[in-house]
Amino acid sequence: MKTSALPVSELSQKATSAFELEEEDPPLSLCSSKHLFKDVPPNLWGDWRWQFRNRISTVAELSRFVPLSDAEQAQMSLVSIKYPLSITPYYLSLMNPNDPCDPIRLQSVPTSKELSQSLVGTEDPLEEKEHSVVPGLVHRYPDRVLMVLTDICPMLCRHCTRKREWRNGGWIRSPKQIEAMLAYIRQHKEIRDVIVSGGDPLTLSTARLEEVLMGIRRIPHVEIIRIGTRVLVVLPQRIDHELCNMLSKYGPIWLNTHFNHPKEITAEATQACELLLRAGVPVNNQSVLLKRVNDSVDTQVKLCHALLRSKVRPYYLFQCDEVAGTEHFWTSIESGVRIIQGMRGFTSGLAVPTYVVDLPKGGGKIPVGPDYVLERRNTELVVRNYQGEIFTYTNLRDNDECGSAILNEMVVA
Ligand code: SF4
Numbered sequence: 001m002k003t004s005a006l007p008v009s010e011l012s013q014k015a016t017s018a019f020e021l022e023e024e025d026p027p028l029s030l031c032s033s034k035h036l037f038k039d040v041p042p043n044l045w046g047d048w049r050w051q052f053r054n055r056i057s058t059v060a061e062l063s064r065f066v067p068l069s070d071a072e073q074a075q076m077s078l079v080s081i082k083y084p085l086s087i088t089p090y091y092l093s094l095m096n097p098n099d100p101c102d103p104i105r106l107q108s109v110p111t112s113k114e115l116s117q118s119l120v121g122t123e124d125p126l127e128e129k130e131h132s133v134v135p136g137l138v139h140r141y142p143d144r145v146l147m148v149l150t151d152i153c154p155m156l157c158r159h160c161t162r163k164r165e166w167r168n169g170g171w172i173r174s175p176k177q178i179e180a181m182l183a184y185i186r187q188h189k190e191i192r193d194v195i196v197s198g199g200d201p202l203t204l205s206t207a208r209l210e211e212v213l214m215g216i217r218r219i220p221h222v223e224i225i226r227i228g229t230r231v232l233v234v235l236p237q238r239i240d241h242e243l244c245n246m247l248s249k250y251g252p253i254w255l256n257t258h259f260n261h262p263k264e265i266t267a268e269a270t271q272a273c274e275l276l277l278r279a280g281v282p283v284n285n286q287s288v289l290l291k292r293v294n295d296s297v298d299t300q301v302k303l304c305h306a307l308l309r310s311k312v313r314p315y316y317l318f319q320c321d322e323v324a325g326t327e328h329f330w331t332s333i334e335s336g337v338r339i340i341q342g343m344r345g346f347t348s349g350l351a352v353p354t355y356v357v358d359l360p361k362g363g364g365k366i367p368v369g370p371d372y373v374l375e376r377r378n379t380e381l382v383v384r385n386y387q388g389e390i391f392t393y394t395n396l397r398d399n400d401e402c403g404s405a406i407l408n409e410m411v412v413a
Pocket of ligand 1: 157162163198
């Protein structure tokens with residue numbers, strides 16, 4: 001077992017795919033052999049191109065940072081044939097390599113469970129392929145569409161809903177395919193919200209991403225653009241001034257990201273959120289409930305408080321999708337409900353995300369939460385508060401004479 005750092009010169013040889021690089025890396029000094037990438041010069045460490053180029057993508061490389069037995073390495077190599085491995089140096093630097101239960105490690109390092117349990121769940125439980133109207137464009141809900149621009153991500157999250165795509169080797173939609181998506185959106189005037197996603201769409205060069213955003217913005221009935229990305233978590237260096245200046249031209253743009261654990265909210269990540277906000281791009285967080293990573297009230301409260309301090313709104317907490325090879329992350333629904341119950345009332349409402357289950361077969365998201373209504377009487381509800389105290393709340397029928405023709409269905413029932 002060995003935990004020395006890779007020479008930077010060796011790391012910098014690695015190929016990039018989605019990023020379009022124009023310049024060569026400057027000469028590099030050697031990394032620290034003591035603590036991950038400690039000795040990488042700050043100008044390289046802060047350069048997203050360097051971070052992306054130097055992703056750890058083989059078990060042999062990983063074993064130079066994380067203590068792994070020969071047996072573990074052999075198992076991981078087997079797993080990575082089906083579900084490849086990719087970790088940015090930045091994200092790896094957040095990990096305690098000596099703790100097998102470290103939340104960063106659990107999210108990024110392959111485990112044999114991905115294969116032994118991959119008979120449970122399905123590859124595409126949300127049936128995104130069935131709802132694709134043209135390649136890469138999912139139209140499931142009436143007024144919004146999802147554009148999948150690439151399957152490339154800087155870090156491959158072991159719990160990913162789209163891990164079925166990883167073995168396709170990394171692709172970006174061609175200009176022709178993007179034009180086909182835009183043509184569909186042009187023809188469907190009911191579409192007011194376009195979600196740009198992947199993979200991670202911010203692995204595209206800023207110029208290429210701008211072409212897509214410009215194309216969307218030329219469609220008058222599109223009101224908002226949303227970008228789904230995890231670069232704030234795994235490659236915050238990507239949020240630079242060039243990108244923010246570009247994004248600021250095509251608003252309103254909302255950005256949804258995916259912090260799962262308070263350890264991920266670093267100074268770099270907070271700075272990335274700040275830059276986006278200054279460019280007029282609000283950031284929301286959509287975390288996934290993952291066993292042993294964040295399935296406790298304490299971790300969720302710490303995560304949501306840290307998000308708010310970084311001016312990010314905790315938006316959704318997702319039940320982990322039933323994707324093949326992710327069963328070791330699944331929790332019961334009751335566990336999620338207990339977490340929300342332990343948060344609601346005990347901290348500010350802004351810090352409590354909506355817990356949702358994305359239903360299989362494309363059924364859509366449904367919110368799930370603790371039930372505070374204990375009994376429904378004719379004109380009363382019996383409710384409990386967050387401390388378990390019981391109250392009776394008057395619940396009158398809506399009055400036709402006051403202008404509403406709607407009966408209160410809860411009372412009628
Ligand atoms: S960033 Fe998102 S799409 Fe990419 S691997 Fe992680 S969960 Fe999957």
